[in-house]
Amino acid sequence: MNLSNKYGKWAIVTGASSGIGKEFAFYLAREKMNLILISRRNKNELAKQLKEQYGTEIISLDLDLSIPENLEIIKEEIEERDIGILINNAGFSKVGNFVKNDINTYMEMINLNCTAPVYLTHITLEKMLNKKRGAIIFLGSLLAYQPAPYMSVYSATKSFDLTFGLSLYSELKKQGIDILVINPGSTKTEFHQIAGSSGGFFQRRADDVVRTAMKSLGKKPTAVDGIINKILVTGGRIIPVKLSLAITEKIARLIYVKN
Numbered sequence: 001m002n003l004s005n006k007y008g009k010w011a012i013v014t015g016a017s018s019g020i021g022k023e024f025a026f027y028l029a030r031e032k033m034n035l036i037l038i039s040r041r042n043k044n045e046l047a048k049q050l051k052e053q054y055g056t057e058i059i060s061l062d063l064d065l066s067i068p069e070n071l072e073i074i075k076e077e078i079e080e081r082d083i084g085i086l087i088n089n090a091g092f093s094k095v096g097n098f099v100k101n102d103i104n105t106y107m108e109m110i111n112l113n114c115t116a117p118v119y120l121t122h123i124t125l126e127k128m129l130n131k132k133r134g135a136i137i138f139l140g141s142l143l144a145y146q147p148a149p150y151m152s153v154y155s156a157t158k159s160f161d162l163t164f165g166l167s168l169y170s171e172l173k174k175q176g177i178d179i180l181v182i183n184p185g186s187t188k189t190e191f192h193q194i195a196g197s198s199g200g201f202f203q204r205r206a207d208d209v210v211r212t213a214m215k216s217l218g219k220k221p222t223a224v225d226g227i228i229n230k231i232l233v234t235g236g237r238i239i240p241v242k243l244s245l246a247i248t249e250k251i252a253r254l255i256y257v258k259n
């Protein structure tokens with residue numbers, strides 16, 4: 001059974017213009033899902049390519065998801081559609097000393113990484129529960145498990161996504177809704193350039209993350225992409241918090257903070 005038959009005809013992908021979100025769009029189009037692609041940049045070229053290659057219907061919304069009023073536009077757009085999958089993917093980070101970064105950047109980050117997923121999950125779940133089927137994927141991070149000096153607000157937003165997703169998993173698991181929080185480690189996308197970080201040593205690819213997510217959906221509540229990343233999460237959980245923070249601070253200063 002393909003995803004369209006299992007969950008419903010339409011999938012929403014936020015942050016579809018690059019990186020992991022774009023890979024999700026290709027994966028879902030191959031599965032014959034119609035797509036609502038949301039991000040700020042114009043996606044006409046991407047929509048054309050997906051239509052030509054896979055024959056799926058594409059709606060492209062060029063919206064800033066950090067502006068709460070824009071979320072209502074999406075509500076109108078999905079009203080009449082059979083939404084099967086929601087991928088809460090759009091997100092960004094900004095590296096640096098907490099106080100030195102602009103407070104408005106943090107407000108935007110919280111809106112995009114936390115407020116938008118809560119809103120979109122609420123409006124799509126209402127529809128999914130009526131037909132007793134659907135799937136929602138959240139993008140967590142290794143930093144959802146590990147408080148990250150110099151990325152303090154970002155790691156807090158990702159912990160929010162992890163906690164929110166896992167809580168919904170147990171609330172909804174008997175009602176036909178599959179929830180997954182996929183946690184990538186450092187992945188080669190535009191993310192690091194925007195964050196102002198180097199990206200570190202062991203980078204995975206965006207399609208690795210999507211494969212891990214789609215393999216895990218419906219089987220477990222959460223997954224970490226990549227074996228090294230799994231070891232890092234496990235290691236971070238068994239050593240004392242003070243030691244773990246001291247190590248992370250040193251590594252973060254070396255890897256993430258360029259100057």
Ligand SMILES: NC(=O)c1ccc[n+]([C@@H]2O[C@H](COP(=O)([O-])OP(=O)(O)OC[C@H]3O[C@@H](n4cnc5c(N)ncnc54)[C@H](OP(=O)(O)O)[C@@H]3O)[C@@H](O)[C@H]2O)c1
Pocket residue numbers: 014015016017018019020021038039040041042063064065066089090091092112139140141142183184185186187188189190191192194
């Ligand atoms: N790459 C990593 O190492 C890594 C690691 C762990 C977790 N993640 C998570 O993975 C997710 C995807 O990131 P990525 O690595 O694919 O980064 P990316 O290549 O920078 O993609 C981010 C996507 O989010 C969209 N976006 C950013 N700000 C937006 C806004 N205000 N409104 C609407 N869309 C917005 C961007 O599109 P526009 O610019 O067109 O708006 C883009 O499509 C994020 O949630 C991130 O936290 C990434």
